[in-house]
Amino acid sequence: MSLALAASALPQPVLAAGTGAGAATLAVAANQANPAFAAWADRFAADSVRINPQMATATQYFSGAEQDALDRHLTPLTPAQRAKEAAQRAAGLARLKGWTAGSLGDTQRTSAAVMQWALENASANAPFEAYTFGFNQMSGTHVALVQFMTQTQPLRRAADVPAYLARLDQVALRIDEAIVRARAGAAKSLIPPRFIVERAQTQVDTFLKPAAAQNVLVASLAERTAALSDLTPDARAEAIAAATRIVEQRIRPAFARVQALLAQLHPRAGDVAGIARLPGGAAAYARALASSTGTTLSAAQIHAIGLREVARIEAEMDRHLRTLGFADGSVKARMDRLNASLQPAASVDPRAQLLANYSAMVLDAETRSTALFNVRPRAPLAVKREPALTEASAAAHYSMPAPDGSRPGVFWVPLPGPSFKIVGMRTLAYHEAVPGHHFQLAIQQEMTDLPKFRSQRIFGGGSAHSEGWALYAEKLAMENGWYDGDVPGLLGALDAQLFRARRLVVDTGLHAKGWTRQQGIDYGIGAQEVERYVVWPGQACAYMIGMLRIVELREHARTMLGPRFSLPAFNDVVLTTGSVPLDVLAQVLDRWIAAQANA
Structure with a gap:
């Protein structure tokens, strides 16, 4: 170039x-490192991770009992969760103003600038969250949860198996929360193009095609636990059976509800691709x-x-x-x-x-x-x-x-x-x-x-x-x-x-x-x-x-x-x-x- x-x-x-x-x-203007800022920033970051258990798992941010407890929960997709995150961001931005006006070391000033940009950016993006559609083919909830459970959820030792099952039992709830969010967006005419609905339909159909025992969420558990030396064969068999029941009784019905939602949205979807087709789309794209x-x-x-x-x-x-x-x-x-x-x-x-x-x-x-x-x-x-x-x-x-x-x-x-x-x-x-x-x-x-x-x-x-x-x-x-x-x-x-x-x-x-x-x-x-x-x-x-x-x-x-x-x-x-x-x-x-x- x-x-x-x-x-x-x-x-x-x-x-x-x-x-x-x-x-x-x-x-x-840069001065020596400020221990008070370092302590506050560490606490604020840790609190931000605690309210997002999936981030805690992806980063393994904590250790011991606290990390183990977070590894058992999927992050909610509710208005209450979004409000909690927004309040956390607002509190952080307010406190950062005081810190950046004071004495910080070079690395700390960079850290403060990064925090400020990330918090302001997330806050500015929040009003436009529904514009990307909760069941899109790239990062929709139906894809993201499966990827998280099969690729990110740890299965390093026998003690991780109950956490996998606990989270698996929450997948249906999170799917239903995403359905509520998608319906709220649809009520505001925030509907994806028809070809996007069809891509998501294909993915949901693919997920539902095999029986529960052959489902990817069960197969991943079976494959990944096969190498765990501290997991007995009986305990492994029990875990696979439990996962199969959860998939059969809870997760497959939840995915069927996604299937029904997509079928309802399909006739309402059009062929126009750009975000400008949506109410407020120009502002959403600028953001x-x-x-x-x-x-x-x-x-x-x-x-x-x-x-x-x-x-x-x-x-x-x-x-x-x-x-x-x-x-x-x-x-x-x-x-x-x-x-x-x-x-x-x-x-x-x-x-x-x-x-x-x-x-x-x-x-x-x-x-x-x-x-x-x-x-x-x-x-x-x-x-x-x-x-x-x-x-x-x-x-x-x-x-x-x-x-x-x-x-x-x-x-x-x-x-x-x-x-x-x-x-x-x-x-x-x-x-x-x-x-x-x-x-x-x-x-x-x-x-x-x-x-x-x-x-x-x-x-x-x-x-x-x-x-x-x-x-x-x-x-x-x-x-x-x-x-x-x-x-x-x-x-x-x-x-x-x-x-x-x-x-x-x-x-x-x-x-x-x-x-x-x-x-x-x-x-x-x-x-x-x-x-x-x-x-x-x-x-x-x-x-x-x-x-x-x-x-x-x-x-x-x-x-x-x-x-x-x-x-x-x-x-x-x-x-x-x-x-x-x-x-x-x-x-x-x-x-x-x-x-x-x-x-």
């Missing part, structure tokens, strides 16, 4: 954020963009950035495609032909070999990363195929390792077939695993000099930071010769960049310019991805906007430091700072630049 073009793609107010006099003033990108960029500005980047990347891809003999047709058509020429033989199911290839790519990336990073994660990484329930609609993604080491980081790969995107495999591994999300999230979790609430991402910097880093990781591979001798792989990397640029165009097109679902597909985005943007407005814009900002910060540091600039040191600062809003990262980097200049 041309850095000059990347910088010019952003309006000047965004380029200036976090640099210059304001950041210098902040650095001068979604602000939350996802961490900027004040308008939909029109983001659309223009996308068009500019698409044109630049396609020109570069055209040059490389011609070297391989693909000279005719659109870039997309030629990439499709290139990918088709690389498909594995159809005579044998290639999925096992593709997973093995992904694992080899991750190992190779770990070796190559030694030249670009001084800090690397200790947690192991596993490559796994996406579960059947969500494989048809899921994108590749990463899940964090358990802090106690009981679960590795996981790079989840959907392989629905029948064709596979071979040209993009290496780039996908770099994005989701190494040096992308695995480096970013596992390192943050392992940082002992960050407050626990930052290392565990109780308060974070939003999608622009996390997805911006992963796209920056892809760019590092391109810049540092990882594709030398592999033109198809390089084209796959450029295609991934093009994909994120097209996302800017399609997301804003759908939600601000009246584009149809088919227009998004015709622009070069797959149907499943377009449908993802429909239910997660704005989120797809975080990637390219975040990456451009990180690259700009890097080039600012390079300019300021000259020969003292170290790419590994810059990368380490970004990673060890953890998940922060990108304007806060700019302030951290200004202090780092000053320290390096004075060293």
Whole structure:
């Protein structure tokens, strides 16, 4: 990527954020660490986790009896729960005003800024919660609870089994709470498009198809307890029988109620894709963009950035495609032909070999990363195929390792077939695993000099930071010769960049310019991805906007430091700072630049 073009793609107010006099003033004002703030922040973060038991489990934030008790409860989806969370946020923001006006150390001032941004962002998002629909195909309650129980709920020892069963017994209640919420949204005409209703219907049908004994919630318990040395065969059999009863008597009827709700909504749903179709949709989209990108960029500005980047990347891809003999047709058509020429033989199911290839790519990336990073994660990484329930609609993604080491980081790969995107495999591994999300999230979790609430991402910097880093990781591979001798792989990397640029165009097109679902597909985005943007407005814009900002910060540091600039040191600062809003990262980097200049 041309850095000059990347910088010019952003309006000047965004380029200036976090640099210059304001950041210098902040650095001068910073004092020694304030023990009182540290104690308050730790208490506030812990209280925030306590009211969200599923977050407590995902982060294993506590220990002993308190953690064990939280591991038995699913977070309610009720108005009372939302009110409790809102009150917690308001109390935190009120107290933060006093702390930020006083004396804080540099790390504490960063922590306070992160907390403030996260709390304000969550509060601003709360009125628009129903706009993403409680039973969407990406993160709907019917999907999220199954994923949580089968992937996140701990089953490390025999004592965890009762907690699994206790939570399993609450799934139906949470489903019913989500139904109440969805009906309330429908009463305000907050109904998803018909094709989204149909995707959710397919998922619910898939869940209900097997008998209770073969249901994924029972099968996961059976599979995961088979390796527990302290669980007797009789106790395991009793637990599986109990889970089967809960699924049969409570969970399947609850999913049938979701089925009935979706059937009722289907005739009321239309074909218009964008959020602007909904009452208050324009305001909801503006908020979604602000939350996802961490900027004040308008939909029109983001659309223009996308068009500019698409044109630049396609020109570069055209040059490389011609070297391989693909000279005719659109870039997309030629990439499709290139990918088709690389498909594995159809005579044998290639999925096992593709997973093995992904694992080899991750190992190779770990070796190559030694030249670009001084800090690397200790947690192991596993490559796994996406579960059947969500494989048809899921994108590749990463899940964090358990802090106690009981679960590795996981790079989840959907392989629905029948064709596979071979040209993009290496780039996908770099994005989701190494040096992308695995480096970013596992390192943050392992940082002992960050407050626990930052290392565990109780308060974070939003999608622009996390997805911006992963796209920056892809760019590092391109810049540092990882594709030398592999033109198809390089084209796959450029295609991934093009994909994120097209996302800017399609997301804003759908939600601000009246584009149809088919227009998004015709622009070069797959149907499943377009449908993802429909239910997660704005989120797809975080990637390219975040990456451009990180690259700009890097080039600012390079300019300021000259020969003292170290790419590994810059990368380490970004990673060890953890998940922060990108304007806060700019302030951290200004202090780092000053320290390096004075060293």
